[in-house]
Amino acid sequence: MRATLDVPELAPGPGDVMTAGQVREAFLTRNRRLTREGLNVRVNKDNRLTEVWVCLDLKFKPAACRGGNGTPDPVTIRVAPRR
Numbered sequence: 001m002r003a004t005l006d007v008p009e010l011a012p013g014p015g016d017v018m019t020a021g022q023v024r025e026a027f028l029t030r031n032r033r034l035t036r037e038g039l040n041v042r043v044n045k046d047n048r049l050t051e052v053w054v055c056l057d058l059k060f061k062p063a064a065c066r067g068g069n070g071t072p073d074p075v076t077i078r079v080a081p082r083r
Contacts, residue, residue, distance in 0.1 A: 016080030021073030
């Protein structure tokens with residue numbers, strides 16, 4: 001499954017931040033078969049991006065995430081690695 005996913009290089013702005021919606025858009029741009037509802041953007045307690053889940057159904061087709069979509073689109077998150 002991972003081999004079929006085109007993981008984007010994220011380009012955060014000043015301060016190494018971008019919105020959760022921008023992260024989703026980056027994935028959607030590179031993976032046309034995915035939907036916004038099928039991406040769950042996960043952050044830690046400091047609003048640092050930890051992972052992006054791509055939700056699939058039992059036939060391994062893109063599907064809406066059953067537990068929600070994680071961080072809402074307008075929320076600003078940090079995407080830089082820890083220093």
